Amino acid sequence: MEYDIIVVGAGVVGCSLARELSMYNTNVAVIDKAYDVCDGSSKANSGIVHAGYDAEWGSSKAKYNVEGARLYPSLCAELNVPYKRCGALVVGFSDDDKETLKRLYNQGIKNGVKELSLIDGEEARKLEPNLNKKVTCALNVPTSAIISPYELTYALADHAAVNGVKFYLETELLDAQFVDGLWHLKTNKGEFTAKAFVNCSGVNAAKINRLISRKSYQIIPRRGEYYLLDRLIPLPFERTIFQTPGRMGKGVLVSPTVHGNTFLGPSSNDIEDGSDTSTTVDVLNFVFDKARLTWPEATMRNVITTFAGNRAHEDHGDFVIGRVEDAPKAYQALGIESPGLTAAPAIAVELKNLIVEDMQLDKKDNILPAPHRNKPFIDMTDEERAEAAKKDPAYGKIVCRCEQVTEAEIRAAINRPVGARSIDAVKRRARPGSGRCQGGFCSTRVMEILAEELKISELEVTKSGGESKILTGRIEDVEGGCPIC
Amino acid sequence: MLEKHVDILIIGGGPAGLAAAIGAKEQGVDDILVIEREDSLGGILGQCIHNGFGLHRFKVEMTGPEYAQMDIDKVRELGIPTLCDTMVLSVDENRRVVAINKEQGLMVFNAGAVILAMGCRERPFGALGIAGTRCSGIFSAGTAQKYVNLMGFIPGKKVFILGSGDIGLIMARRMTLQGSEVLGVAEIMPYSSGLNRNIVQCLDDYGIPLYLKHTVIEVRGKERLEGVTIAEVDDMRKPIPGTEKHFDCDTLLLSVGLIPENELSQGANVEMSNTTSGPIVDDEFQTSKAGIFACGNVLHVHDLVDFVSDESMKAGKAAANFINKKTKKGTIINMLDGKGVRGVVPQKLKIPVDGEDAENVQVMFRPDKVYENARVKVYNGDNEIYSVKKRILAPGEMADIILKKDIIQNLQNAPIRVDIES
Numbered sequence: 001m002e003y004d005i006i007v008v009g010a011g012v013v014g015c016s017l018a019r020e021l022s023m024y025n026t027n028v029a030v031i032d033k034a035y036d037v038c039d040g041s042s043k044a045n046s047g048i049v050h051a052g053y054d055a056e057w058g059s060s061k062a063k064y065n066v067e068g069a070r071l072y073p074s075l076c077a078e079l080n081v082p083y084k085r086c087g088a089l090v091v092g093f094s095d096d097d098k099e100t101l102k103r104l105y106n107q108g109i110k111n112g113v114k115e116l117s118l119i120d121g122e123e124a125r126k127l128e129p130n131l132n133k134k135v136t137c138a139l140n141v142p143t144s145a146i147i148s149p150y151e152l153t154y155a156l157a158d159h160a161a162v163n164g165v166k167f168y169l170e171t172e173l174l175d176a177q178f179v180d181g182l183w184h185l186k187t188n189k190g191e192f193t194a195k196a197f198v199n200c201s202g203v204n205a206a207k208i209n210r211l212i213s214r215k216s217y218q219i220i221p222r223r224g225e226y227y228l229l230d231r232l233i234p235l236p237f238e239r240t241i242f243q244t245p246g247r248m249g250k251g252v253l254v255s256p257t258v259h260g261n262t263f264l265g266p267s268s269n270d271i272e273d274g275s276d277t278s279t280t281v282d283v284l285n286f287v288f289d290k291a292r293l294t295w296p297e298a299t300m301r302n303v304i305t306t307f308a309g310n311r312a313h314e315d316h317g318d319f320v321i322g323r324v325e326d327a328p329k330a331y332q333a334l335g336i337e338s339p340g341l342t343a344a345p346a347i348a349v350e351l352k353n354l355i356v357e358d359m360q361l362d363k364k365d366n367i368l369p370a371p372h373r374n375k376p377f378i379d380m381t382d383e384e385r386a387e388a389a390k391k392d393p394a395y396g397k398i399v400c401r402c403e404q405v406t407e408a409e410i411r412a413a414i415n416r417p418v419g420a421r422s423i424d425a426v427k428r429r430a431r432p433g434s435g436r437c438q439g440g441f442c443s444t445r446v447m448e449i450l451a452e453e454l455k456i457s458e459l460e461v462t463k464s465g466g467e468s469k470i471l472t473g474r475i476e477d478v479e480g481g482c483p484i485c
Numbered sequence: 486m487l488e489k490h491v492d493i494l495i496i497g498g499g500p501a502g503l504a505a506a507i508g509a510k511e512q513g514v515d516d517i518l519v520i521e522r523e524d525s526l527g528g529i530l531g532q533c534i535h536n537g538f539g540l541h542r543f544k545v546e547m548t549g550p551e552y553a554q555m556d557i558d559k560v561r562e563l564g565i566p567t568l569c570d571t572m573v574l575s576v577d578e579n580r581r582v583v584a585i586n587k588e589q590g591l592m593v594f595n596a597g598a599v600i601l602a603m604g605c606r607e608r609p610f611g612a613l614g615i616a617g618t619r620c621s622g623i624f625s626a627g628t629a630q631k632y633v634n635l636m637g638f639i640p641g642k643k644v645f646i647l648g649s650g651d652i653g654l655i656m657a658r659r660m661t662l663q664g665s666e667v668l669g670v671a672e673i674m675p676y677s678s679g680l681n682r683n684i685v686q687c688l689d690d691y692g693i694p695l696y697l698k699h700t701v702i703e704v705r706g707k708e709r710l711e712g713v714t715i716a717e718v719d720d721m722r723k724p725i726p727g728t729e730k731h732f733d734c735d736t737l738l739l740s741v742g743l744i745p746e747n748e749l750s751q752g753a754n755v756e757m758s759n760t761t762s763g764p765i766v767d768d769e770f771q772t773s774k775a776g777i778f779a780c781g782n783v784l785h786v787h788d789l790v791d792f793v794s795d796e797s798m799k800a801g802k803a804a805a806n807f808i809n810k811k812t813k814k815g816t817i818i819n820m821l822d823g824k825g826v827r828g829v830v831p832q833k834l835k836i837p838v839d840g841e842d843a844e845n846v847q848v849m850f851r852p853d854k855v856y857e858n859a860r861v862k863v864y865n866g867d868n869e870i871y872s873v874k875k876r877i878l879a880p881g882e883m884a885d886i887i888l889k890k891d892i893i894q895n896l897q898n899a900p901i902r903v904d905i906e907s
Contacts, residue, residue: 227614232748281616281702281724305611307619382583385574386486386591396587398572401522402748438609440625444632458638463621468708470621471632472735473639478664 003029003166005355006185006194008173008208009201010034011042012149012341013333015156016348017200022163024352024361029194030157030165031187032201033172035465036425037418038153040202042341043428044277044309045224046253046266048240049145050339051088053108053116054250060319062111064343064350069143071345076147079155080373082258088144088240089124091294092137097244101139104245108141115142130236132296144240148258149341150428154418159370161417168192170465173201176211178328196355199324199332203274203312209334212327217334218315221274224266225283225308227291230436231260233302241294250338252290254298259403259431264291264298266309277308304436311337321347323354331355371417376431378404399449400442402435410446414453421454423447424464443470488593492516492808493801494582496573496749497602499528501781503556504794505600508801510563514808518594519560519567520584526560526567527553528604529627530790532634535655537682541791552790576601576753578774598776598804601750601764602797605782607652608742617703622710626652626740633659641736645713646670647701649677649684651788653740658687660738667691668732671699671715673722676855678742678881680788700724701737710735743786753777760828761785767833768846769813770800778804785830785849788883792849814838816898823864825905826850827880836896843890850885852878852905859907861886866899878905 005021007014010032021028034040049072055061076083092101101118108116117140124138125131161167168189175186176197185192199208206219240255254264267283267290284306292298314320314335324330331354333347340347355361377385377395388395394408413420413429420426423433423446432446433439439446447470451458462468493509495502498521506519525531530538533549540546543555560567571586580596607625624632624640630652632638644660646653649672657667670688675698677684688695696715702724703714717728745763755764756773763784764772770780780800781793806812815835822829829850837843848863856878863871863886870892878884886903 228611232751275707276618278618279614279616284614284616300614303612303614304609306614382486382574382591382593385585389585389587389590393587393590396585396590397570398522398574398585401572404574436609436612437606438611440607440609440628443628444636458636462708464619464708466708468621470640471638472641475633475637475639475663478639 001029001190001192003027003192003194004359005196005198006031006183006192007198007200008032009199009205010037010157010167010169011040011200011202012038012153012156012344013336013347014200015153015160016344017198017351018160018165019156020348020352021355022160022165023364023367024356025364026359026361028160028165029168029192030160031168031171031173031192033170035170035422036420037157037167037169038150038428041309041311042153042202043150044226044307045149045338045341046255046263047147047149047257047341048255049083049147050342051108051141051143052111052113053104053139053141054245055111055339057107057110060321061339061343064319064321064346065339066111066113067346068339068343069145071349072145072147072342075345076152079152079159079370081148081151081155083145083147084258085143085145086239086256088141088242089128090139090141090242090244091124091131091135092244093134093293094136098137100244101137104139113141113143116140128237128239128241130295130297131241132293146240146256146258154416154429155370155373157418158416162368162371163364167418173208173211183329196329196331196359198351198355199330199334202336203310205312205332205334209324209332212330213324214326217320219335220270220313220315221272221310222313222337223269223271223277223308223310225279225287226263226265226306227284227287227303228305228307229262229264229302230304232436233262235260235262236295236297237262243290243294252287252294254291254294259434264288270313271310274310277310279306279308305438313337319343319347321350329358374409374412377406377409399445400432400435402437403431405430405432405442407449410449411453414450421450422462422464422468423450423470426450486591486593487589488595490595490597491518492597493600493804494594494596494598495519495600495602496576496582497521497528497604497781497783498526498567498569499602499604499781500530500553500556500790500793501604501783501797502600502602503553503560504797505602505780505801505804506565507556507559507563508798509805510565512802512805514805517565519565520571520573521567521569522572524570526557526569532631533655534634535659538790541789542794556794573749576749576777578753578777580776598778598807600800600804601772601777601779601783602781603746603749603783605743605745605786607739608744610739613741615701615704618706620704620706620708620710622706622735623704623737624739626650626656626738629738630656630659633663639663639665641665643668643734644736644738645701645732645734646738646740648672648739648741649679649695650740650742651679651683653738654679654683654687656738656740657693658691661691661693665736667693668734669694669696671696671701673698673700673718676879676881680881702729704737710737713737743782745783745786747783750779750783758828758832760822761830765832766830767817767835768831769803769806770796770831771803771807771812776807785828788881792883813841815841818896818898819900820848821900821902822850823902823904825853825856825907826903827853829903834893834896834901836898837894843894845890846888846893848886848888848903849883850903851880851883853880855879856905856907859905862904862906863888864902864904865897868897
C-alpha cells in the first residue's frame with residue numbers, strides 16, 4: 001500500500017495531525033495496532049484543557065500547551081464536540097504550597113496565561129463551597145477548560161477520513177527501512193510505503209523511534225487511576241480542583257466532566273508495560289484518600305466505575321517534537337504526557353508545517369467540513385426530541401436508559417466514517433453503558449445492533465476487539481441441547 | 486406533540502405495574518395506562534424461567550413467565566390499556582409525564598395520579614472498585630440470565646460468582662445446567678443475602694462451594710477474563726492478606742445487590758430514603774408529592790414477587806382512591822428504623838380522623854443482621870403498641886408485621902419506632 005505520508009498512532013496527536021494533513025493534496029494513512037482509534041492514553045485521561053501555568057517557561061510543554069489551549073474553542077466548535085470553560089482552582093494547604101502557587105502564578109503570567117489570580121482559602125470556598133476547610137490558598141484559573149478526549153479524537157479521525165485519510169487499525173508496525181527515497185513499513189497486515197513517516201505512538205513512541213533512529217529515548221509508562229462518579233449527584237465542584245503539584249505531576253484532581261459526572265484522580269505510578277491499564281487496590285485507595293483532602297464529603301457510594309490510563313513520560317520530562325535528526329523525512333511527537341491533550345492541536349500544526357515545507361504540499365481547493373453530528377438526545381428539548389423521532393423513528397427507541405441513548409445514535413456511532421466496531425467503541429462514541437448501570441441493561445441490545453450493522457454473528461461481537469468476545473456459544477450448540485427447554 | 490389526560494398512569498409493566506393496574510381498576514377507575522419500556526409486559530419475570538413464584542399469592546408454584554402471564558391475562562381481561570416499547574423520559578411533580586416510542590414519537594400525558602413501578606437494577610461491577618483489567622466476561626447475573634434464557638447464548642464456560650443474591654444463586658444452577666462449570670460463589674457478608682431455599686437448591690444440590698466472608702479482590706485478563714482472586718475479609722470487610730485464592734475462569738457473574746431505579750422519581754422531586762434508596766411513602770404508598778405513588782422494587786427491594794404484587798395491588802387501589810377523592814386525611818406521623826431495623830416501609834402513617842375507618846397496616850423492614858428468637862417491638866412515642874416473637878430474622882429475608890386497625894385507630898400523634906430486641 002502506497003501513501004505519501006504514514007502516521008503511526010491514532011491517538012489525539014496522530015488524528016489531529018491526520019486532520020491537518022487531510023487539507024493538503026497528499027495521500028495520508030494512519031496505522032495503529034489497536035482495535036479502535038483513541039485506544040491508548042487519549043481515551044483515559046483527565047480531559048482537561050490546561051491553561052498553561054504549570055509547564056516551565058521556555059519548555060516545549062509550555063509552548064504547545066498555551067498555543068493548544070488557544071486553538072481549542074474554535075476546534076471543538078468546528079468539530080461539534082463538547083468544550084466547557086469551567087475554570088480551575090489549584091488549592092494549597094500550607095505556606096509551602098502558597099509559595100509553590102506563587103511560583104505557578106508567575107510562571108503562568110510569563111507563559112502568557114490570562115486572568116490568573118492568587119486567592120485565600122475563604123475566597124476559594126466562596127467560589128467552591130464544598131472545598132476542605134483546611135484549604136488556605138489557591139490559584140484561580142478561569143481559563144481552564146474541560147473536553148471529552150475521546151469524542152474529540154473520534155471527531156478528528158472522522159474529519160480526516162472524509163477528507164481522504166485512510167485508517168488501518170489492528171496494524172502493528174514491525175519494522176521501518178528507508179530505501180531509495182521511500183519508507184518501507186513492515187506491518188502484521190503487509191507492507192506500506194510512504195515518502196514521509198510520522199511517529200505519534202504515545203507510550204510506544206520510543207520503541208517505534210528505535211526502528212528509525214540511533215538516538216535513544218526512554219519512555220516510562222506512568223499510570224493514572226481514576227474513579228468516575230454518577231452524574232445524578234449534584235456536582236461538588238463547578239471547577240476542576242487541582243492540589244498544589246509535586247514531582248510526579250499535577251496530583252489528584254476532583255473535576256466535573258463535560259457529561260456532568262465528577263471524577264477523582266489520577267494517581268501517578270511508573271510501570272513497565274505501557275498496555276497495562278489495570279487498576280490496583282492500593283492506588284485506588286490512595287486516590288480516594290487524596291481526593292478527600294480536596295473534598296472531605298467524597299463517598300464511594302456514588303462510584304460508577306474505576307479505570308486507568310498510561311501517560312507517555314519521557315525521561316527528560318519534556319515533549320520531543322519535530323524532525324527526527326538522523327532519519328530522512330521522519331517526524332515525531334514523543335513523550336506526549338500531560339499537557340499532551342491540550343497541546344495536541346498545536347503539535348499537529350507544528351508537524352504539519354514542517355511536513356508541508358519539506359514536501360512542498362499545496363492546500364486542497366475543496367476541503368469537506370467535519371461530518372454533521374446531531375445533538376445528543378439527552379441534551380435535546382422535548383420539542384427537539386419530538387422532531388427527531390418524527391424524522392427518524394429510531395430516535396423513539398431508548399436503548400440506554402441511564403444516559404438516554406437512542407437506537408438512532410447507536411447506529412450512527414457504528415456508521416460514522418471511522419465507526420465503532422465493539423461495545424466499548426460504541427460506548428465512547430454514543431455513551432450507552434456510560435451511566436450508573438454500566439451497560440447492565442443495554443449491552444445486550446447494543447450487541448445485537450452491532451451484529452446487525454456490521455453483518456456479523458452476535459458471537460463475534462467483542463467488548464474491545466481481539467479475544468474480548470462477549471459470548472462463548474449458543475445454547476442450541478451445547479451437547480444435548482438446553483436441559484430446560 | 487400529542488398531549489392527553491389519563492386518570493392513572495403507571496410507569497412500568499412488570500409485576501408491580503400490572504398488579505397496581507389491576508388494583509386501580511378493581512377500585513373503580515377505568516382510565517388507566519401502563520407504560521412499559523420493553524417490548525412485552527411482565528418485566529424481569531420473563532427471563533426468570535425457574536420455578537418458585539406464586540406460592541404465597543396463588544398457592545401454586547410457577548415459573549416467572551407463568552406468574553407474569555397470570556397478571557397479563559388479568560390486565561387484558563379487565564381491558565386496561567398498555568403501551569409497550571415506550572420509554573418514560575420524565576415525570577414532574579404536577580404529574581406531567583413525557584414518553585417516547587417509535588410509532589407515536591413523543592407523547593405528553595397529564596395524569597391524575599402516577600404510580601412509579603420501575604423496579605430495580607443490579608449494582609454494576611464498576612461500582613465495586615475491584616482492581617484489575619477491564620476485560621470482557623464480567624456480567625451482572627441478570628444480564629447473563631437474559632443472554633441465556635431469552636437470547637439463547639452462553640456467556641461463558643468457566644464461571645465464578647461474586648455475591649450470593651438470589652439471581653446469582655439461580656444463575657449458578659442455570660449455568661451448571663447448560664454445561665458451564667461454576668467454580669464457586671463468594672459472599673462478603675457472613676451470611677447469604679439470598680433465600681435459604683436457593684442456597685440449598687442451587688448450590689448445595691450441585692456441590693458448588695459458597696465462600697462466606699470472601700470477596701473478589703482482583704480480576705485478570707487482557708481481553709477476555711482469565712481469572713479472579715478472592716480473599717477472606719475481616720469484620721470491617723477488608724481483605725485479609727494471605728487468604729487469597731485464585732480461580733482460572735472466563736466469566737465472573739455479579740449478584741451484589743439491587744438498586745431501586747429512581748431516576749424518574751427524583752425528577753419529580755419526591756422525597757427519597759437513604760436506607761431503601763426508594764421514595765418515602767405513607768401507608769397508602771403515596772410519596773411526598775400528592776398523587777404520585779410508588780410500589781414494588783422501585784420502593785424497596787423485595788425477596789419475592791408475590792409480595793411485590795400484594796403491595797402494588799394496594800398502591801393501585803390507593804391511587805384510585807386519590808382519583809375518587811377518597812384519600813385519607815389523617816394526621817401524618819413518622820415511622821422510624823429503631824434498634825436492629827433498617828428500611829421500614831411505609832415511612833409515614835396517617836392517624837385516621839373521625840369518621841374514617843382504620844385499616845390494617847403492613848410494616849416491612851430488614852434486620853441489620855441475623856437474630857434468633859428475637860422480639861420485634863413497636864413503639865408509638867414511648868408506648869409499646871405491638872410486640873411479636875420471631876424465631877429467625879435475617880437480612881436476606883424481608884420481615885413484616887401487621888399493625889391491626891384497632892392499634893391504628895388509637896395511635897397518638899408521636900413517631901412510631903420499630904425495634905428488634907434480642
